[in-house]
Amino acid sequence: MSGFRIPFFRPSIDEDDIAAVADTLRSGWLTSAGNVQALERELADYTGAGFVNAVNSCTAAMHLCLRAWDIGPGDEVITTPWTFSATATVIVHTGATPVLADIREGDFNIDPEQVERAVTPRTKAIIPVHYAGEPCDMDALQDIAERHNLKILEDAAHAIGTMYRGRMVGQLSDAAAFSFYATKNMTTGEGGALATDDEALSDRVRRLTLHGMNRDAWNRYDPGGSWRYDIIEFGFKDNLTDPAAALGRRQLTKLERFTEERTRVAQRYFANLAGEEHVRLPAFDERNRQAWHLFEIRILPSSPVGRDDVIRQLAARGIQTSVHFIPLHYHTAYKNLGYWKQGDFPVAEAAFEGAISLPLFPDMTNAEVDDVCQALHDILAGAAAK
Ligand SMILES: *Cc1c(COP(=O)(O)O)cnc(C)c1O
Numbered sequence: 001m002s003g004f005r006i007p008f009f010r011p012s013i014d015e016d017d018i019a020a021v022a023d024t025l026r027s028g029w030l031t032s033a034g035n036v037q038a039l040e041r042e043l044a045d046y047t048g049a050g051f052v053n054a055v056n057s058c059t060a061a062m063h064l065c066l067r068a069w070d071i072g073p074g075d076e077v078i079t080t081p082w083t084f085s086a087t088a089t090v091i092v093h094t095g096a097t098p099v100l101a102d103i104r105e106g107d108f109n110i111d112p113e114q115v116e117r118a119v120t121p122r123t124k125a126i127i128p129v130h131y132a133g134e135p136c137d138m139d140a141l142q143d144i145a146e147r148h149n150l151k152i153l154e155d156a157a158h159a160i161g162t163m164y165r166g167r168m169v170g171q172l173s174d175a176a177a178f179s180f181y182a183t184k185n186m187t188t189g190e191g192g193a194l195a196t197d198d199e200a201l202s203d204r205v206r207r208l209t210l211h212g213m214n215r216d217a218w219n220r221y222d223p224g225g226s227w228r229y230d231i232i233e234f235g236f237k238d239n240l241t242d243p244a245a246a247l248g249r250r251q252l253t254k255l256e257r258f259t260e261e262r263t264r265v266a267q268r269y270f271a272n273l274a275g276e277e278h279v280r281l282p283a284f285d286e287r288n289r290q291a292w293h294l295f296e297i298r299i300l301p302s303s304p305v306g307r308d309d310v311i312r313q314l315a316a317r318g319i320q321t322s323v324h325f326i327p328l329h330y331h332t333a334y335k336n337l338g339y340w341k342q343g344d345f346p347v348a349e350a351a352f353e354g355a356i357s358l359p360l361f362p363d364m365t366n367a368e369v370d371d372v373c374q375a376l377h378d379i380l381a382g383a384a385a386k
Contacts, residue, residue: 004315004318004319004320005317005318005319006318006319006320006359006364006368006371006372007320007359007361008320008321008322008357008359009183009359009360009361010361010363010364011182011183011187011361012254012258012361012362012363014250014254016250017247017250017251020246020247020249020250021243021246021247023246024242024243024245024246025243027242029242030241030242030243031239031241031242032054032210032239032240032241032242032245033242034242035242035243035245035246035249036054036239036240036241036242036245038245038249039054039193039240039245039248039249039252040052040053040054040193042249042252043170043178043193043195043252044195046168046170046252046255047160047168047169047170047171047176047195048167048168048170048171049170049171049176049195049196049197050196050197050198050199050202051195051196051197051198051199051201051202052170052193052194052195052196052202053193053194053202053205053206053209054191054192054193054239054240054245054248055191055192055193055194055205055209055238055239055240056190056191056192056238056239056240056241056244057086057179057181057190057191057192057238058086058155058156058157058177058178058179058180058181058192059086059089059090059192060192060209060236060238061177061178061192061193061194061205062086062087062090062127062153062155062177062194063090063093063094063236063238064194064205064208064209064236064238065153065175065177065194065196065201065205066090066091066094066096066125066153067094067208067236068201068204068205068208069124069125069151069201071091071094071096071124071125072094072095072096073095073096074096074122075094075096075097075122075123075124075125076096076097076098076099076120076122076123076124077091077096077097077098077099077123077124077125077126077127078099078100078101078115078118078119078123078125078126078127079091079098079099079100079101079110079126079127079128079129079155080100080101080102080103080109080110080127080128080129080131080348081100081102081103081327081328081329081340081345081348082103082108082110082129082131082325082327082348082351083129083131083155083325083328084157084324084325085328085331085333086157087127087129087155088100088328088334091127092337096124097122097339098337098339099118099120099123100118100328100329100339100340100344100345101114101115101117101118102114102344102345102346102347102348103131103345103347103348103351104347105347106283107131107132107134107282107283107284107285108131108132108296108347108348108351109128109129109130109131109134109135109136109137110126110128110129110136110141111347112137112140112141112143112144115141115144116144119144119148119150123148123150124150124151125150125151125152125153126141126144126145126150126151126152126153127152127153127154127155128141128152128154128155129154129155129157129158130154130155130156130158130159130162130169130291131158131294131324132158132282132290132292132293132294132295132296132324133158133159133161133162133185133262133290133291133292133293133294134162134282134283134284134285134288134290135159135162135163135164135169135172135285135288136154138164138172138173139165141173142173145173151174151175152173152174152175153173153174153175153176153177154169154172154173154175154176154177155177156169156170156176156177156178156179156195157177157178157179157181157184157192157293158179158184158185158291158293158294159176159178159291159293160178160184160185160186160255160291161185161255161256161259161289161291162288162289162290162291163288163289164288165287165288166287170195171195171197174196174198174201175194175195175196175198175201176194176195176196177192177193177194177195178192178193178194178195179191179192180192180193180244180248180251184293185255185258185259185262185291185293186248186251186252186254186255186258187247187248187251188240188244188245188247188248188251189244189247190244191240191244191245191248192240207232207233207235208233208235208236208238209235209236209237209238209239210235210237210238210239211231211235211236211237212231212232212233212234212235213229213230213231213232213235214229214230214231214232215229257362258362259291259292261362261363261364262291262292262293262360262361262362263290263292264366265292265295265360265361265362265364265369266282266290266292266295266360268366268369268370269281269295269297269358269360269369269372269373272369272370272373273297273373273376276376276377276380277300277302278299278300278302278303278304278380279297279298279299279300279303279376279380280297280298280300280354281297282295282296282297292360293360294324294357294360295357295358295360296324296355296356296357296358297355297356297358298351298354298355298356299354299356300354301353301354303354303380304380305379305380305382307323307353307354307355307356310356310376310379310380311323311356313375313379314356314372314375314376314379317375319359319371319372319375320359321356321357321358321359322356322357323352323355323356323357324355324357325352325355326352327345327348327349327352329341329342329344329345330342330352358372359372
């Protein structure tokens with residue numbers, strides 16, 4: 001498939017996942033129906049959130065949440081440069097202005113001190129990203145949000161199952177958005193969800209998800225349902241489908257095991273790479289539970305072989321890696337906004353110079369982890385010997 005001996009990621013799809021999807025196809029429910037409603041309930045149980053809206057991506061979940069809060073032109077929303085573009089794109093699409101606050105050394109999560117500095121009278125919300133599955137400093141962010149009357153929407157694309165001081169992501173702030181994209185910790189192919197304790201928010205998001213309609217197709221086509229509906233406001237088309245939700249329900253039953261396996265892989269990386277002087281390993285807080293979506297190492301400036309070269313040499317040995325992330329302000333569309341220049345986010349910029357995401361997926365064997373580590377040792381030692 002990928003052509004790599006050890007791919008960056010391999011999804012965990014079993015026969016029971018396949019059977020669940022096949023069942024929905026036989027049932028005739030191809031759009032949003034019983035499996036979507038069941039997945040929403042099961043995600044609420046799992047995360048401890050009061051309400052969950054299943055949608056077709058994490059991007060949609062974040063966009064709909066900002067829309068439901070009526071965030072728009074003239075407003076500012078603070079997020080991190082160390083994320084996937086979607087986190088900030090959704091701000092732009094509401095007409096609001098994205099404001100970036102640098103990350104902190106260590107876990108690469110948004111730095112509350114930088115957030116505090118970025119707050120203005122126009123600020124309406126903060127979107128922290130739980131990078132790699134390590135939660136942000138939510139106590140500090142909540143404190144800022146309360147003092148300035150801001151909403152918090154967590155980008156929890158990496159963080160389903162993450163716990164902050166014993167509490168699941170999904171019950172930590174105003175809202176949290178999960179991703180069920182193919183490479184995420186659980187998948188529906190494409191999919192996502194918004195978790196919140198705010199019923200009014202959940203209701204508004206539900207309406208915006210499906211055209212701004214006052215009732216969904218499930219009700220309309222039910223035997224007792226009616227053909228009548230009303231368009232209350234101008235909405236979007238972001239609903240999850242039943243075949244995808246059926247896959248998500250199976251995946252959710254296995255998520256705890258997936259997380260255990262990811263943790264096993266991460267621990268083995270830590271053990272194997274502990275003595276590697278040119279590599280900095282991920283920082284995490286023992287008081288939290290990490291979802292280990294990524295294992296991001298940093299090739300230190302002291303290394304005789306640079307990051308790009310390490311990636312090339314790993315690839316030559318059949319090992320696929322990635323980089324998370326290219327800082328947002330390095331991308332053309334963000335440059336064209338004219339808000340930022342190189343040097344504005346020194347921590348994110350320095351992190352980017354050395355960042356490499358190593359392969360990490362639940363079915364990765366210990367031998368595969370050892371193989372990746374040996375290759376890294378060889379590459380770094382080989383260059384040092386020259
Ligand atoms: C994957 C990802 C997203 C987008 O998720 P989709 O479900 O593909 O929309 C958003 N933020 C981060 C940090 C991600 O890694």
